[in-house]
Amino acid sequence: MLEIRNLHASIGGKEILKGIDLSVGEGEIHALMGLNGAGKSTLSYVLVGHPAYEVTEGSITFRGKDLLQLSPDERSHEGIFLSFQQPVEIPGVPMTKFMQAAINAKRKYEGKEPLSAAEFLKLMRERRKIVELDNKLTTRSVNEGFSGGEKKRNEIFQMAMLEPRLAILDETDSGLDVDALRIVAEGFNRLRTPETSAIVITHYQRLLDYLKPDFVHVLIDGRIVKSGGPELAAEIENRGFEQFLV
Amino acid sequence: MSHMEATAQYIRLFESERERIDVGAPAALNALRDKAADAFRRLGFPSKHVERYKYTDVAAAFAPDYGLKLATQPAEPTDFELVSKLYGTLAPLEADGIAALNTMLAQDIVVVRVPAGIKKDHPMQITNNWRSTLPLMQNRRLMIVAEAGAEVQVILTDKAEAGQDYLTTQVTEIFVGEGARVEFYDIEDTHERCHRFHQTFAQVATGGSFTHAAFTLASGLSRNQTDVTLAGEGATASLLGSAIMAGHQHVDNNTLIDHQAPACTSRELYKYVADQQSSGAFAGRVLVREDAEKTDSIERNANLVCTEEARMWTQPMLEIYADDVQCSHGSTVGQINADALFYMLQRGLSEAEARMLLKQAFASEVLDELPLEPLRLRLAALIEKRFRNCENCKLCK
Numbered sequence: 001m002l003e004i005r006n007l008h009a010s011i012g013g014k015e016i017l018k019g020i021d022l023s024v025g026e027g028e029i030h031a032l033m034g035l036n037g038a039g040k041s042t043l044s045y046v047l048v049g050h051p052a053y054e055v056t057e058g059s060i061t062f063r064g065k066d067l068l069q070l071s072p073d074e075r076s077h078e079g080i081f082l083s084f085q086q087p088v089e090i091p092g093v094p095m096t097k098f099m100q101a102a103i104n105a106k107r108k109y110e111g112k113e114p115l116s117a118a119e120f121l122k123l124m125r126e127r128r129k130i131v132e133l134d135n136k137l138t139t140r141s142v143n144e145g146f147s148g149g150e151k152k153r154n155e156i157f158q159m160a161m162l163e164p165r166l167a168i169l170d171e172t173d174s175g176l177d178v179d180a181l182r183i184v185a186e187g188f189n190r191l192r193t194p195e196t197s198a199i200v201i202t203h204y205q206r207l208l209d210y211l212k213p214d215f216v217h218v219l220i221d222g223r224i225v226k227s228g229g230p231e232l233a234a235e236i237e238n239r240g241f242e243q244f245l246v
Numbered sequence: 247m248s249h250m251e252a253t254a255q256y257i258r259l260f261e262s263e264r265e266r267i268d269v270g271a272p273a274a275l276n277a278l279r280d281k282a283a284d285a286f287r288r289l290g291f292p293s294k295h296v297e298r299y300k301y302t303d304v305a306a307a308f309a310p311d312y313g314l315k316l317a318t319q320p321a322e323p324t325d326f327e328l329v330s331k332l333y334g335t336l337a338p339l340e341a342d343g344i345a346a347l348n349t350m351l352a353q354d355i356v357v358v359r360v361p362a363g364i365k366k367d368h369p370m371q372i373t374n375n376w377r378s379t380l381p382l383m384q385n386r387r388l389m390i391v392a393e394a395g396a397e398v399q400v401i402l403t404d405k406a407e408a409g410q411d412y413l414t415t416q417v418t419e420i421f422v423g424e425g426a427r428v429e430f431y432d433i434e435d436t437h438e439r440c441h442r443f444h445q446t447f448a449q450v451a452t453g454g455s456f457t458h459a460a461f462t463l464a465s466g467l468s469r470n471q472t473d474v475t476l477a478g479e480g481a482t483a484s485l486l487g488s489a490i491m492a493g494h495q496h497v498d499n500n501t502l503i504d505h506q507a508p509a510c511t512s513r514e515l516y517k518y519v520a521d522q523q524s525s526g527a528f529a530g531r532v533l534v535r536e537d538a539e540k541t542d543s544i545e546r547n548a549n550l551v552c553t554e555e556a557r558m559w560t561q562p563m564l565e566i567y568a569d570d571v572q573c574s575h576g577s578t579v580g581q582i583n584a585d586a587l588f589y590m591l592q593r594g595l596s597e598a599e600a601r602m603l604l605k606q607a608f609a610s611e612v613l614d615e616l617p618l619e620p621l622r623l624r625l626a627a628l629i630e631k632r633f634r635n636c637e638n639c640k641l642c643k
């Protein structure tokens with residue numbers, strides 16, 4: 001589904017990703033771990049087409065398409081979703097209006113009619129329940145005045161609305177207390193289909209206990225230095241990253 | 247054209263039409279005409295060297311040859327004595343040429359008088375729909391008198407049929423009595439061939455409250471001047487404005503809040519969205535006089551400049567001569583928030599849609615301050631319509 005080959009990317013002339021190779025198959029969950037500053041968020045931004053990052057070498061294909069040729073909104077319509085490490089507050093733009101625009105843009109891309117207001121509200125209600133997002137949050141402006149945890153929960157709510165094929169969770173667990181983490185992780189699992197894949201960036205075993213990754217990768221200084229099964233995450237939890245540092 | 251030539255043009259117009267103007271106007275308006283004409287001859291149109299006009303080219307706006315549509319029969323106001331007594335007492339003929347020109351040419355006055363203690367439970371709306379086969383000028387007068395404890399909401403809307411040049415001068419005098427409350431909403435939804443100069447002068451007595459909101463949804467050149475005197479203890483004023491500018495539009499909001507009495511409160515919020523080659527100006531002066539102890543004043547102007555070519559001038563001014571006051575003022579000029587924009591694109595919104603929603607959100611913040619709920623909803627829809635640039639979609643009905 002996703003093929004990343006020898007990906008180099010830089011920001012402001014500084015090279016951050018230094019040759020990433022990663023394949024994510026349908027239905028697979030990949031955990032991405034690594035110290036702060038390793039380039040995990042950079043990789044997620046590059047995948048969703050953030051204009052600040054320049055891809056200097058390599059390729060990304062997603063379901064057979066050259067991802068680097070697609071605009072950010074097209075990538076979204078193709079089914080790539082990023083749960084941001086730091087979701088942005090957008091004062092004055094109501095959540096409902098925002099989500100309605102997002103859903104209908106996607107439907108237009110797929111050649112479908114827009115949802116009626118009633119259908120849309122019904123969908124909101126349904127999906128809100130999955131992550132137990134308080135109704136009052138969806139009546140406010142996007143993320144405005146939300147606590148750190150509420151913002152993360154709101155990310156997964158949006159994911160539930162958009163039903164992506166590939167979800168990238170960038171430290172979605174940080175800022176969540178134990179209960180919220182469980183709700184968000186269980187919500188995520190409930191949304192999964194045999195086709196949905198995910199790249200899960202995290203520092204903690206806790207989230208992985210719920211999501212049960214098929215593969216774990218260690219990213220150090222812009223390169224994947226080690227890949228393995230779930231046992232690798234446990235090993236990192238016990239021994240840290242020193243073993244991978246040269 | 248220089249402002250001297252433009253001035254001469256309107257003096258000639260006045261002199262040739264003088265008799266017809268007088269015949270069709272009420273006596274209270276005629277009584278001030280000579281004095282106004284003298285003042286206008288002396289002052290002329292303000293040039294860019296006049297401090298409060300430095301951001302707007304007045305002479306250019308008045309240069310075209312506009313026709314005057316004259317009434318042939320005066321409509322005498324029923325409150326003749328009241329109008330005679332108050333007409334021209336707040337609008338100073340000596341301050342600049344605009345009020346003088348208006349007073350020299352005005353033939354009509356709309357008077358809203360609310361007797362003591364009467365609280366109007368419905369807002370009043372005054373609608374102007376421009377339509378003419380020739381370029382047209384209108385010089386309007388409005389007077390609002392809210393006696394002690396009275397309450398009134400007045401909504402003024404301006405629209406104009408496309409394809410013609412229109413010019414308006416409007417002078418509004420508002421008397422807010424003790425404990426009275428006046429809300430005055432001035433909504434312009436015209437087009438690029440409309441020029442206007444509105445001046446609003448309000449005086450607020452002890453415990454009175456005055457709200458003024460200027461919404462410029464579409465226009466050519468608009469200058470809205472709002473001068474408020476907080477004359478009695480505990481009076482409050484709230485001045486609001488939202489300007490949406492594109493094309494070569496120019497919007498200039500110029501305010502003065504004069505805190506003359508103790509314990510008065512003033513709030514100001516003006517927001518501009520400047521797109522394409524438009525330009526905007528905001529100048530807000532808050533004057534806190536020696537006697538105005540315990541003044542509480544907050545003035546804010548925020549601007550979103552969307553292109554390289556758009557221009558915005560902002561000049562908040564605070565002058566304090568009292569000791570015990572709480573005052574703040576500030577202004578910001580910024581661009582579309584790139585992080586917010588990217589977040590929206592990631593969720594699948596097109597760049598055009600995302601930018602539109604961000605601009606709309608920015609301009610709409612002023613709505614939160616409007617006390618009149620139905621108007622707030624209506625304006626939210628009109629602002630959306632304006633940004634979507636659509637005439638007949640279901641949102642806009």
Ligand SMILES: Nc1ncnc2c1ncn2[C@@H]1O[C@H](COP(=O)(O)OP(=O)(O)O)[C@@H](O)[C@H]1O
Pocket residue numbers: 011012014016034035036037038039040041042043
């Ligand atoms: N705008 C930027 N300009 C320059 N360097 C940046 C910028 N953003 C991030 N970086 C650098 O890129 C590196 C990788 O950052 P990031 O991808 O956020 O790491 P991680 O998510 O793994 O903690 C860090 O060294 C960081 O300082």
Ligand SMILES: [Mg+2]
Pocket residue numbers: 040041042085170
């Ligand atoms: Mg990160």
